[in-house]
Amino acid sequence: MNNKRGLSAVIVTLLLVMLSIVLVGVVFVVVQNVVKTGTTQAQQGFTCTSNGVEVTYATCNYVGTSCNVTVKRTQGSDTMGGVTLAFSNAAGDAGSNITMVNIIAPTQSRLNNVTVIPAVSNITTIQASIDFVDNQSGKISSCPGQTSFTNVGLVP
Numbered sequence: 001m002n003n004k005r006g007l008s009a010v011i012v013t014l015l016l017v018m019l020s021i022v023l024v025g026v027v028f029v030v031v032q033n034v035v036k037t038g039t040t041q042a043q044q045g046f047t048c049t050s051n052g053v054e055v056t057y058a059t060c061n062y063v064g065t066s067c068n069v070t071v072k073r074t075q076g077s078d079t080m081g082g083v084t085l086a087f088s089n090a091a092g093d094a095g096s097n098i099t100m101v102n103i104i105a106p107t108q109s110r111l112n113n114v115t116v117i118p119a120v121s122n123i124t125t126i127q128a129s130i131d132f133v134d135n136q137s138g139k140i141s142s143c144p145g146q147t148s149f150t151n152v153g154l155v156p
Contacts, residue, residue, distance in 0.1 A: 070112075084131055085114060
């Protein structure tokens with residue numbers, strides 16, 4: 001023999017088993033994060049589709065500095081973080097999004113006086129959407145715009 005040394009079969013087997021365990025752990029962590037993210041997104045989507053609000057009445061002054069808006073919750077019983085109202089006019093100019101943090105109980109209407117930025121005059125459309133509290137993170141998340149109200153009364 002030429003003094004050649006090699007790894008014994010036992011050592012090689014142990015190294016392969018340890019490498020396999022590490023690889024399984026890495027794959028498990030990656031798959032777990034993907035599944036958790038998908039579950040959170042599905043839960044948010046369900047919350048947005050199973051709850052609803054709509055603007056039932058609105059009057060705004062011509063210069064766009066204040067509006068009286070009646071908002072009604074149409075469906076759902078999940079805890080809401082508020083309602084976001086987005087204002088726009090026929091020319092496509094958009095006002096600021098106003099978030100009302102008062103909670104609306106199911107089937108309850110509420111009159112809310114809100115202020116919009118003066119740069120938007122002749123408001124024609126108010127879009128309402130729900131904000132909800134994410135149970136896992138505790139943060140408030142917004143659903144995409146759900147309903148549009150186009151019969152905005154304009155007052156001097």
